[in-house]
Amino acid sequence: MTLDRRQFLRQALLIGGTALMAEEAFAQAAQQLITNASAGKISKKPLIIPKKIIAIDAGHGGKDPGAIGAHGTYEKQITFAVARELARQLEATGRYTPVLTRRNDSFVALGQRVVAARKANSALFLSLHADSVPNNPDARGFSVYTLSDKASDSMTAALADRENAADFVGGLDLSHHSRQVKTILLDLMHRETTNSSLAMAHATLSKMAPSFVPLQKPHRQANFAVLRSPDIPSILVEMGFLSNNDDEKALREEAYQRKLASRLTLAVDAFFSA
Numbered sequence: 001m002t003l004d005r006r007q008f009l010r011q012a013l014l015i016g017g018t019a020l021m022a023e024e025a026f027a028q029a030a031q032q033l034i035t036n037a038s039a040g041k042i043s044k045k046p047l048i049i050p051k052k053i054i055a056i057d058a059g060h061g062g063k064d065p066g067a068i069g070a071h072g073t074y075e076k077q078i079t080f081a082v083a084r085e086l087a088r089q090l091e092a093t094g095r096y097t098p099v100l101t102r103r104n105d106s107f108v109a110l111g112q113r114v115v116a117a118r119k120a121n122s123a124l125f126l127s128l129h130a131d132s133v134p135n136n137p138d139a140r141g142f143s144v145y146t147l148s149d150k151a152s153d154s155m156t157a158a159l160a161d162r163e164n165a166a167d168f169v170g171g172l173d174l175s176h177h178s179r180q181v182k183t184i185l186l187d188l189m190h191r192e193t194t195n196s197s198l199a200m201a202h203a204t205l206s207k208m209a210p211s212f213v214p215l216q217k218p219h220r221q222a223n224f225a226v227l228r229s230p231d232i233p234s235i236l237v238e239m240g241f242l243s244n245n246d247d248e249k250a251l252r253e254e255a256y257q258r259k260l261a262s263r264l265t266l267a268v269d270a271f272f273s274a
């Protein structure tokens, strides 16, 4: 039996709403499993480990080209090419089911991308982008973003005020709870998500660094709309600078896109095996 981290947290919140009770519930569940196992109650059938659903978000699309490179490369084309290749590689491991937030060159609103990922019950959200600073053509390299702490805090508070807050804590009906209790429950869930997002950012940096040039201080924080899932660990990868000649040329190459996707696949593996 594998306990999905998010499912477990949701269950824990349903059971007690406190981290302490969650730990106790976990210990009891574990004890029960051991008891069942020693009593021979566990089926000998091979366990089927469910595949993790990975949301892959190709930045921009349709009427929104994103950044435009010095030689006319559209960011939306690069993000889509790498997203598709990453989906292919993740699927090939047999461990993941990739879900693309856009499947073609269409415009999808930012909020809609997050909604799609949540609907698909994604365990991880990876947003792919390419940067541009036309007034500094020397800037190059990749960087990884997580949601800023400030944005996280205000988001949790705003969520507690919204009617659909229950949606984020396993369907638990929060309507009869005070705003304070709602905030605590959402905060617990969101803190767990934030830690996981940071772990994924670190895994990404360490797997990409040997093969690609990192930007100075490559882990950055920002209030990106697509990183605002309270219950899905989320990162945004800026794969390079379209305003830099070398980066733009590399990002257009299929071999380079494949290499990017393979390092990201290693990062996903590292994240889930941690």
Ligand SMILES: [Zn+2]
Binding pocket: 059, 060, 066, 067, 075, 129, 130, 131
């Ligand atoms: Zn972008």
